[in-house]
Amino acid sequence: MKTTATFRKMKQDGDPIAMLTAYDAPSARLAERAGVDLLLVGDSLGMVVLGYDSTIPVTVDDMMLHTKAVKRGARDTFVVTDLPFFSYHGDFSETTENVKRLIQEAGADAVKLEGGMEAVETVRRLVQADVPVMGHLGLTPQSVAVLGGYKVQGKASAEAETLINEAKALEKAGTFAIVLECVPKQLGALVAEQLNIPVIGIGGGADTDGQVLVYHDVIGYESDHVPKFVKQYANISSQIEDGLGNYVNDVKARSFPEAGNTFTMKDDQLEKLYDAPFATEGQ
Numbered sequence: 052m053k054t055t056a057t058f059r060k061m062k063q064d065g066d067p068i069a070m071l072t073a074y075d076a077p078s079a080r081l082a083e084r085a086g087v088d089l090l091l092v093g094d095s096l097g098m099v100v101l102g103y104d105s106t107i108p109v110t111v112d113d114m115m116l117h118t119k120a121v122k123r124g125a126r127d128t129f130v131v132t133d134l135p136f137f138s139y140h141g142d143f144s145e146t147t148e149n150v151k152r153l154i155q156e157a158g159a160d161a162v163k164l165e166g167g168m169e170a171v172e173t174v175r176r177l178v179q180a181d182v183p184v185m186g187h188l189g190l191t192p193q194s195v196a197v198l199g200g201y202k203v204q205g206k207a208s209a210e211a212e213t214l215i216n217e218a219k220a221l222e223k224a225g226t227f228a229i230v231l232e233c234v235p236k237q238l239g240a241l242v243a244e245q246l247n248i249p250v251i252g253i254g255g256g257a258d259t260d261g262q263v264l265v266y267h268d269v270i271g272y273e274s275d276h277v278p279k280f281v282k283q284y285a286n287i288s289s290q291i292e293d294g295l296g297n298y299v300n301d302v303k304a305r306s307f308p309e310a311g312n313t314f315t316m317k318d319d320q321l322e323k324l325y326d327a328p329f330a331t332e333g334q
Contacts, residue, residue, distance in 0.1 A: 053088055053129045055161070055183050055227035061088070061260070062249045068228075068261025070251055071269065074100050074117050076124030078266050083125040090125055091163065091263060092118045094133040095192070099267050106192045109135040111149050118157035131185050132159035136193045139164050139173055146173060150182055163230065165191035167217030171224045178225030186221040188214055188242075189255065190233035203254075205234040211241075218242050218250070230263060231255040233280070254280030 061068055071087045073079040074096045082090060096117055097109040111134075118132045132153050139146040153159045161183035164170055174184050189204045205211040211234075218229055228249040231239055236256025243250040243259045252259035264281060267273060271286035301307035316324070 052127050052160075057129075058089070058228055058249050059247075062247075068249055068251055070261055070263035072096075072099075072263070072265045073121045073125065074266070076120045079121040079124030079128070079130075082266065083128045087128065088261070089129040089131060090121060092121050092130060092132040092159070093265070094135045095265055099265060105195065107136050111135060111138050111152065115152060115157045118153060118159050122158040129160045130158070131161045131163050132157065134162050134164045139170075143173070143176060146177070147180065150177060154182065161185055161227070163187055165193050167214070168220060171220045174221060174224040174226055184226050186218070186226040186229040187232065188217055188221070188229060189231045192232075201233070203233050203235065205238045211235075211238045214238065215242055215245060218246055222246050222248050231259060254278065 058068060060066075068088045069086070070089050070091060071082050072093045072095060073082050073090045074092065079090055092114060094106040094109040094114065096113065097103040097106045101109070101113070103109070114132055114135055118130065121130055134146075134149065134153075138149045150162055153162060162177070163185040164173065165187040167188060170186070174186065177184050190201060192201075195201060205214045214234070215238075218231075221229055226248060228251055229242075229246070230251050230253060231242055232252075233254040234242075234252075234256075236258065239250070239252050239255030240258035242255075243252075249260040251261040251263050253263045268277060268281045269284055271283045271288055272291075273288050277283060298307070
């Protein structure tokens with residue numbers, strides 16, 4: 052299995068890092084077979100698989116459940132789990148308890164948290180406790196209400212400079228990698244150039260050290276809105292709908308199950324069954 056040292060060497064060697072979200076065992080198993088370098092159990096599961104409008108309602112218990120499933124499906128792949136909304140903003144003892152559960156009980160290999168300067172001290176203290184931490188800058192979904200929506204970040208030079216300084220501060224605090232979301236491609240390239248740790252883009256251009264996308268977006272699995280930065284490599288929703296529709300039609304027409312889908316009794320056992328004195332109602 053790859054490690055944080057592996058990812059640093061991949062950056063040094065110019066070997067792009069392929070990262071993908073996964074929320075359950077079958078998805079994780081397929082992603083591992085496809086050769087992804089690491090998996091992210093993202094709090095995006097709130098919108099993608101739990102039906103919420105944002106990531107805000109996602110709890111640590113939700114992340115525990117899905118991390119366990121992903122680890123069962125991809126035992127040989129490095130798994131990063133998101134710390135969900137307000138699970139690392141209060142007393143540090145609460146943060147460490149949440150991280151402890153995700154790593155010791157759920158099996159996460161690392162955690163990811165959103166934020167710039169305000170997150171630096173938390174990162175530093177977690178790293179000092181030997182916890183591998185991935186940062187997340189740019190568009191941070193947990194802060195979308197404050198940011199005013201899902202908008203590209205760092206388009207103005209002053210904002211871009213702040214983001215670069217935050218990235219450097221997170222690196223100094225000990226993050227082993229940073230996800231950079233929804234920024235101009237020039238800024239994505241510049242951040243990757245300035246840091247010694249991998250910068251993994253999602254809407255950050257082609258010159259970051261790697262890319263991460265949401266599993267369901269990549270394969271076209273019930274993705275109502277596909278962001279501009281996503282490239283769909285399949286569209287399985289139409290195939291699923293066709294398959295399910297054919298199943299319903301066969302059931303209605305009584306053409307399923309067929310002989311090959313059923314079990315039978317031997318004739319002598321069937322005769323005994325018909326001859327059995329079944330109790331009548333009320334006896």
